[in-house]
Amino acid sequence: MSEIAPLIALAGNPNSGKSALFNALTGARQKIANYPGVTVERKSGHFTFADGRPAELVDLPGSYSLDPTSPDEEVTRSVIMGLQKGERRPDAVILVLDAANLDNHLRFALEVIALGQPVVVALNMMDLAERDGLTLDPAKLEQALGVPVVPTVAVRRRGLEDLSAAVEGRLLHKPDNIEPVVAKDRDHGLSKQAKRIANLAIVSETAGRRWSERADRLFLHPFAGPIILFAVLFVMFQAVFAWSEAPIGWIESASEWVSASIEANLPAGFIRDFIIEGAIGGVGSVVVFLPQILILFLFILLLEASGYMTRAAFIMDRLMASVGLSGRSFIPLLSSFACAIPGIMATRSISDPKDRLTTILVAPLMTCSARLPVYAIIIGAFIPPTQVGPGIGLQGLVLFGLYVFGIVGAMIVALVLRSTVTKGPNSGFLMEMPKYQLPMMKDILIGLWQRAWIFLRRAGTIIFAATVVLWLLLTFPKVPEDSAMSQVDYSAAGRIANVIAPVVKPIGFNRDIALALIPAMAAREVAVAALATTYAIDATDEEAEARSLTERLQSRWSLPTALAFLAWFVFAPQCISTIAVTRRETNGWKWPTFMVVYLFALAYVAAGITYWSAVALGL
Amino acid sequence: MPSSTTLDLLSLQQPAEVVAIDWSAISDNEGRRLRALGIDKGVSVEKLYKGMFGMNDPIALKVGRMMIAVRKSHARAISVSPVAVTTTA
DSSP states (O other): OOOOOOEEEEEEOTTSSHHHHHHHHHTTOEEEEEOTTSOOEEEEEEEEOTTSOEEEEEEOOOOSOSSOSSHHHHHHHHHHHTOOTTOOOOSEEEEEEEGGGHHHHHHHHHHHHTTTOOEEEEEEOHHHHHHTTEEEOHHHHHHHHTSOEEEOBGGGTBTHHHHHHHHHHHHHTOOSOOOOOOOSSOSTTHHHHHHHHHHHHEEEEOOOOOHHHHHHHHHTOTTHHHHHHHHHHHHHHHHHHHTTHHHHHHHHHHHHHHHHHHHHHSOSSHHHHIIIIIIIHHHHHHHTTHHHHHHHHHHHHHHHHHTHHHHHHHHHHHHHHTTTOOGGGHHHHHHTTTOHHHHHHHGGGOOSHHHHHHHHHHGGGSOOTTHHHHHHHHHHHHSOOOEEETTEEHHHHHHHHHHHHHHHHHHHHHHHHHTTTTOOSOOOOOEEEOOOOOOOHHHHHHHHHHHHHHHHHHIIIIIHHHHHHHHHHHHOSOOOTTOOSOHHHHSHHHHHHHHHHHHHGGGTOOHHHHHHHTGGGTOTTHHHHHHHHHHHHHOOSHHHHTSOHHHHHHHHOOHHHHHHHHHHHHHOOOOHHHHHHHHHHHTSSHHHHHHHHHHHHHHHHHHHHHHHHHHHTTO | OOOOEEGGGSOTTOEEEEEEEOGGGSOHHHHHHHHHTTOOTTOEEEEEEEOGGGOSOSEEEEETTEEEEEOHHHHTTEEEEEOOOOOOO
16 A cells, blocks of 8 residues: 655744745645635645655645634634545644744644644744844743744745654654644633743843834835835836836747748648637737736735735725725735736735625726737827827826726725625724845745746637637638628628627727627737737738738727727726636626626726717817 | 823824723624734733824734734724833933
8 A cells, every 4th residue: 555645734824934934845846726615725735854755735824813714714724623625634734933923923823732733833034033133942932832843944944854854753653533622712811821932932132123113114104105105116017018028029029930930831721820820829919918917926926025015005005995995905906907817816815705805896997917918009009109298108198097097997996886785894904014024036936937827828728719719700601702791791700790899889899899809808918919810811912911900900990999999998807717716706606797797887888988078079 | 101092092102001902893803813913901012103194094003023004993992001111221
């Protein structure tokens, strides 16, 4: 019989350096999945003991208590107690404690130790504790807790061997059949007990002012704080555009080179057209956004790892409270500027269910990076590159206006939702603000790699499938030689578009737009690819084929139509993945359906108002 | 020494001890979260920062070695008694 590798659970408070320890122990080979039936991520990896025996390590969500206040904490509790569906009971638990925050982190540790399972304590971030002027005695802590205590510095890989040896020791002396002992009256008395044990372990303490506190005097300053936050966000959005230019150019040249090579080596015909127009044209037009998405995530990961994100939430809380949300919603909404999917998943940290639901429902209104290509092509074609002020171009101003339009829209919608469908008492805002830390490059890179992989997988599946289907629908049935109709009008897609066209005609949309809206349901950025494909197939002669998409748009669309199209994209929920993730996060079809309906209604009205006003103004 | 007050009215950088918490003014879940973050009767706290533009909401609070954010609505339910600042030579 082959022996099953033991399961080791990594548990601890948020901000105990648990994930850094997990990364240090497992390396980049991590598996991310979901626990069945709940929207909590299961992160696992492999690690080997000194003698080469393998073990599976699972990183449990950070918890303050075994008395759960969120779905995350519920999972941590169930896994440790062996009650979680789809997870066997861990053979040992590594409890990660921040050495500089013992009195707070010991509360959770005491609860877990009381369950009687094999536990090893990793006294983490010892270096930071020493820098704060704390001298700790791990042996005293070991005595008080009755479990092995190993000092570690996860980010410098210090103490990892001792930790692995201690876990191995615990596995060998595993006591049999321990029934979970649930501590009675956990809350009261636990704080005092934790404080008493912390005092035992602290040998000496010098009252040196911590630099983290000094930094907060600036970052949380009532006036300088918001200004700094605004500056950080400005630099972030600036970087998304400025730094991505070069890599986008490389990706474009690469895809052109691939197309050219295929054109040179494959005989003309269906297969060649399919690969060049359908596959490379469609997927390539989406993959070019990878640099922008990665830059945005780089900033978000850095802000999160450094501890600044919680300060941003603190500063924004008052503003968010005015529309019935809390500072906690700020982080998911900020992530939604990259993509609503990670944004919606980040709402898991919001403990109030109605707050969380409202945040999920307005997240698609944040201008995600998939809208950029649509905005960029329309603005480039219809808005003149004039200067309206020193260093301020009209095109940039319109783009900025579209972002603001989305944010204001989200605020108004949140306010309306909070007083109607998600009505409820104003939720609190309770959050730990951890000490500032220098982000570790390795942890950031692992995070970036995971985002890039998710995006590329999406591009390779959903977006690829959508462009291929559209290309097929546009190509077949083939228009007969003697027909006066164009290929697009004759094709299956053209016939479908002709049915939709009357519905969107009042808001200024022509047949081509109706056609582009269908595949854009898969992903917004496909709208650009769809317009390009449509006009490419429709091109009747050499001369027309040589014209750029911009020129074709200019000759076929009026300015009011273009503006209405932009307004539509501020609101329209055109992304299957967002709808799917909303369904998963809200456990049903009710809220995603509601979201789709309200967003389409808003998009229609916004596009209509824009079109009618523009026409009335004689634009 | 000023007498007992509530946390929202406490002045900045004034160490104090929590003397009572009106749990009825706080939902069960949030009460649990407050305790999980270390706020309970008998705990020493210090108000460190206020919200944007000097608005008294939210409040950054030092509890033990940790800094946490609470809203004014919760701070109002927490009674504190200021303690003298020990000025050691």
